[in-house]
Amino acid sequence: MTEQDAKRENKNFVQQAIEADLASGRFQGVFTRFPPEPNGYLHIGHAKAICLNFGLAKQYNGTCNLRFDDTNPTKEETEYVESIMDDIRWLGFEWDSLHYASDYFEQLYEWAEKLISEGHAYVCDLTADQTREYRGSLTEPGRNSPFRDRTPEENLDLFRRMRAGEFPDGSRSLRAKIDMASPNINLRDPVMYRILRATHHRTGDTWCIYPTYDWTHGQSDSIEGISFSICTLEFENHRPLYDWYCQKLGIHHPRQIEFAKLKLSTLLIGKRHMLRMVKEGMVSGWDDPRMPTLVGYRRRGYTPESIRQFCADAGVAKFNGTIDIVRLENAVREHLNAVAPRRMAVLDPIKLTITNWPEGKIEMAKAVNNPGDPSEGTREVPFSGNLLIEQEDFREEAPRKFFRLKKGGAVRLRAGYIVDCHDVVKDEDGNIIEVLCTYDPDSKSGQDTSGRKVKGTIHWVSAPHAAKVEVRLYDRLFTVENPGKPEEGKTFVDYLNPDSLKVITARVEPELAKAKVGDRVQFERLGYFVVDPDSTEEKKVFNRIVPLRDTWGNMEAKGKTN
Secondary structure: OOHHHHHHHOOOHHHHHHHHHHHHOOOOOOEEEEOOOOOOOOEHHHHHHHHHHHHHHHHOOOEEEEEEOOOOOOOOOHHHHHHHHHHHHHHOOOOOOEEEHHHHHHHHHHHHHHHHHOOOEEEEOOOHHHHHHHHOOOOOOOOOOOOOOOOHHHHHHHHHHHHHOOOOOOOOEEEEOOOOOOOOHHHOOOEEEEEOOOOEOOOEOOOOEEEOHHHHHHHHHHHOOOOEEEEEHHHHHHHHHHHHHHHHHOOOOOEEEEEOOOEEOOOOOOHHHHHHHHHOOOOOOOOOOOOOEHHHHHHHOOOHHHHHHHHHHHOOOOOOOEEOHHHHHHHHHHHHHHHOOEEOEEOOEEEEEEOOOOOOOOEEEEEEOOOOOHHHOEEEEEEOOEEEEEHHHEEOOOOOOOOOEEOOOEEEEOOOOEEEEEEEEEOOOOOEEEEEEEEOHHHOOOOOOOOOOOOOEEOOEEOOOOEEEEEEEEOOOEOOOOOOOOOOOOOHHHHEOOOOEEEEEEEEOHHHHHOOOOOEEEEOOOEEEEEOOOOOOOOOEEEEEEEOOOOOOOHHHHHOOO
16 A cells, blocks of 8 residues: 555545545635525534534535525524624634525526526415425326416516515425426425515515525525535435536536534434423523533533544544534543633532541642643642531441542542541531541651552542532433434433532632632532532632543443542
8 A cells, every 4th residue: 555545445435536536636725615594503413514614625625615505594693693603613623605596586586586597496376385296206106286387487587476475485486497206205396485475684675585494505605606515414415406407597507515423322412302401491592501502502611622523533424323422522631621610619528527626727738630731730729627628538437449438538629738638527416517537747748758658649628718609510411312302202401410500509619719700610529510600709610621531421430439
């Protein structure tokens, strides 16, 4: 194998197709576009298309446009346009030029008249239901419309009167004249225009006929000089129609290449389902941190770097498949492990009193900000004789391999001292409410001369210095791998995870009281967290991004004590 062959094998099929077309001279450069319809918020699946289109343009020194395919005024809003632009920029990309399909309405209309004049399109009086009936099925051919043989002159007159608003909504349509017996249903005289009186978010009430997606898409690509129209697999059967329009018009003809969608386990990303969840209050909104929208992931605390890396690792496939959500969670863990500063927080506190600590004494413990990056240095954390630790870090009676604190045992306090537990205090119901320990003055972290070795290290906060914060413990929204395919008699609602959000009050080291919205930190030994926009100077709110480990993939490990 030559070096050139080896390099080619390392390219995905989209890159191979692009390079073949460039080598043959079919296209002179790589000009792509990301063409969302502004009818909702982008979800994690769109991130792959964004990364692919913008990434290919960058790789081959080309351009990538952002174009809004705004041909359905009843569902499209400026709010969605703005949110999509924000999401693309948040992911780290910038378009070379901004376009709207509505920019081309006049040109599309002129091209439609051209097809009519040449006998390739006709005005049809069938209703939408009748059109579907005449189209046939996958096993039966369609039937010609009784209006298919109108003359070009009659069709032009009717089409112009459609534009002039002479006919009621839905009473007529313009259809391409292709082949009602085609095995590809998309070629069975597809609708190009429908009559629809609706106010468009950009053109207002200028138009009362609107082009369909299939008629608009390829011609918009052509107008912009796009060389490679990168689409998801559901458009594969639409490609012959894409090609037919370009060929009949004799215009610049981009190449359409399809790739598999990014589908993740446990997620439900259909707009219909997401809209229902928002409207019925199953989530707090489109940016709820449990939602699969990009605004949801942003609020959850995911980083654009981690999402871009995940999309790169997922690769470009020719066949649809499902990727385990753990891969996305691991991507953000890996990035935050490298960049997030460490802080100590106690989510479920129990008192730890050091009985031999000098009364009133306060020390400043030096804690490492990021073990993987010495340049991040250290910070000072107040240490006293009255501490708080996690309930789960203490057992009065513990199994042999429990390496945290137990009665009669010892543990190191992170950046502090080794403590030995000699007793507990219980309430009237027998619940432990306080752990009593002594500390070894010779065991201070960084200055340990005690010679003692202990197997466990736990985190803590000083009770009199700790700040109170709200912590939102987000988890997966659904309890099954594929909530979009419910069992008989059920809907996706039956699979909502009742524990997808728990709100608690936690105690944190005082440094965290200064955190700003968007700051990401690792709560040592617990997970990664971000400061939520609901925060105020008086009350900080932290969202859990991900735990330190995949707790879902290792449910059996929850019973382990080490």
